[in-house]
Amino acid sequence: MQSDMLKIIRAAQFAAVKHSAQRRKGEAAEPYVNHVLEVAHLVAEAGLDSDVVAAALLHDTVEDTETSAADLEAEFGPVVTSLVLELTDDKSLPKAERKRLQVERAPHKSVGAQAIKTADKISNLRSILSSPPADWDEQRKREYFDFAHAVVSGLSQAPESLRTEFAAVYQRFSGIVQR
Numbered sequence: 590m591q592s593d594m595l596k597i598i599r600a601a602q603f604a605a606v607k608h609s610a611q612r613r614k615g616e617a618a619e620p621y622v623n624h625v626l627e628v629a630h631l632v633a634e635a636g637l638d639s640d641v642v643a644a645a646l647l648h649d650t651v652e653d654t655e656t657s658a659a660d661l662e663a664e665f666g667p668v669v670t671s672l673v674l675e676l677t678d679d680k681s682l683p684k685a686e687r688k689r690l691q692v693e694r695a696p697h698k699s700v701g702a703q704a705i706k707t708a709d710k711i712s713n714l715r716s717i718l719s720s721p722p723a724d725w726d727e728q729r730k731r732e733y734f735d736f737a738h739a740v741v742s743g744l745s746q747a748p749e750s751l752r753t754e755f756a757a758v759y760q761r762f763s764g765i766v767q768r
């Protein structure tokens with residue numbers, strides 16, 4: 590049984606290696622690993638346990654890198670793996686359908702997955718505010734903010750501190766863009 594500290598550091602390293610060639614979509618093109626570190630920081634600060642923090646670090650590996658569920662299971666065990674799979678979209682589906690399913694399935698996720706999902710949306714909205722993709726106009730940003738809001742509305746079991754932070758970031762957008 591590995592220690593909590595070791596599990597988290599190994600997850601951070603695994604994510605850094607898997608995402609090493611990826612950048613965020615925004616103008617600043619930050620290293621992708623910055624995003625998963627931010628999500629992990631948010632869930633750790635909200636008091637979630639080490640399996641949830643490790644899963645936060647790994648939450649985009651299966652969806653966005655050459656990582657299988659079996660790879661994760663071998664390295665991190667079934668609890669972390671099932672959390673990551675709860676957060677993995679089926680990329681064979683059209684984007685609109687994937688978004689619809691994120692909204693529909695949000696309320697049925699585990700508490701840990703709800704926390705990570707809320708933190709993921711906080712991180713994404715912060716990125717759009719501070720470094721939006723160059724080709725996104727105000728309407729595109731607003732659509733993403735409204736989609737994120739619809740998802741987080743279904744995550745009522747996420748910690749209150751994360752839900753409050755999400756609301757604050759969402760509010761900043763409403764303040765910036767005329768509606």
Ligand code: ZN
Nearest residue numbers: 624648649709
């Ligand atoms: Zn993410």
